[in-house]
Amino acid sequence: MIPACALAALPRGEAFRLDTVEPPIAVFHTDDGELYAVDDTCTHQDASLADGWLEGCEVECPLHASRFDLRTGHADGPPAKLPVRTHGVVVEDGTVYVVPSDLPPNLPPGARARTV
């Protein structure tokens, strides 16, 4: 379990980019008050999903507009084809923790080499 940020520092509609892990993880606080964590890097090209647009339970990549479902990680359509990994989120004593997935990430070509 990795501490990400204080819950108070992550208002609804916002994202937090946890960059102390490789690959970085994005934590989203939806307008409905749900918390989700997925890999921050779009599976199509190296872009930060935390910089994207959060709508409901989906985040739209800021570069090429593929939308990822934060619950499943699935992309709604091209150019991204592969899903992002989803991670567990736990809140304890006002702190948001991420429970990283043990599956291999689906990183885009440029970002892949850096994770080795």
Added chain:
Amino acid sequence: MTTSSLPPSVIATLPGGHYTDENIFALEQARVFESMWVCVVRAADLAKPGAFKTVQVGRESVLVTRARDNSIRAFLNVCRHRGARIKAEECGEVKRAFQCPYHAWTYDLEGKLIAAPNLTKMPDIDRVEYGLINVHVREWLGYVWVNLADDPTPFEEEVQGQVVERLGDLDSIHNYDVANLGLARRTVYDVKSNWKLIVENFMECYHCATIHPELTEVIPEFAEGLATQLSVGHGAEFGEDIEGFTVDGSAGADRIDGVSEDQNRRYYGLTVRPLVFINLVPDHVILHRMFPLAVDRTVVECDWLFRKDVVDSGRDLDSSIELFHRVNVQDFEACERTQLGMGSRAYARGGVLVPSEHHIGGFHEWVLDRLGTTLA
């Protein structure tokens, strides 16, 4: 012939080269259009956040948009990465960001860089520093005015000052409530003429009796050839049997509420240097914006604005609009005809201004002063 040998009745114009020389035009782009307040877009044309228009100001393409907070923003239409033009379209709407089509550098509606491929690997790229370059913006009379200078002359001094110089005060124009009028018609004229010929033409009425039969019918004093702009606060009176500012003198639309009794049945024309003309009549306002695209080509966008309830009622405004549309066509034909002579050796030293045109000499001095040049 030198200036000193001119007969006392006339004064010299600019030499023909000032209307044909690419180098002089380049200087005008830098020292006039890119250094002064220019009226570019009607604010209501940017209906909601993300709506945008691109306009040419001097040598620059400018992207004008409405941000999330409904404020108007304007940027140089150039990606900070490799310089590609962000938006090639004249107008359109983005949902929430401007994205360069080349490498997908993405900017929010305030111009800040929000995303780019591999951007998170370059934390030293400041997102504001590498945002789109803002230009100064001001909204007045329902229009967006931009100024590309680093340190612009205050709008009040440069733009409103000219209106006060012409009308005596700002109330006189605010009476027409221009910002809250509705757009009934917009006509874009692509004029094969130097911008200065269009300004000079608007400043004088020596030509009125010859080329504007309908206008001089409505405003008989124009047939005398005297410019309406010559005396502060003067409005040219409609003819006695004229009911409205229409092509046939028939009644116009409902009067704009704030128009005073003094302003009723009168026409006021204003030149707002460098690129705007404003025409005020009791029931509508006609506003011209010029976009000089080349030394011999100027696009003029002309808006006809009436009370919103008049526009919304769908009533036929053709007879009102037709009058100044004809004036425009007549004027621009004359300007194109004049442009043809500008490169002739017959006009190498220019022509002459008759007494009712002498004030155009002031415009020429103003242009030369802006360019930092004098006539050889």
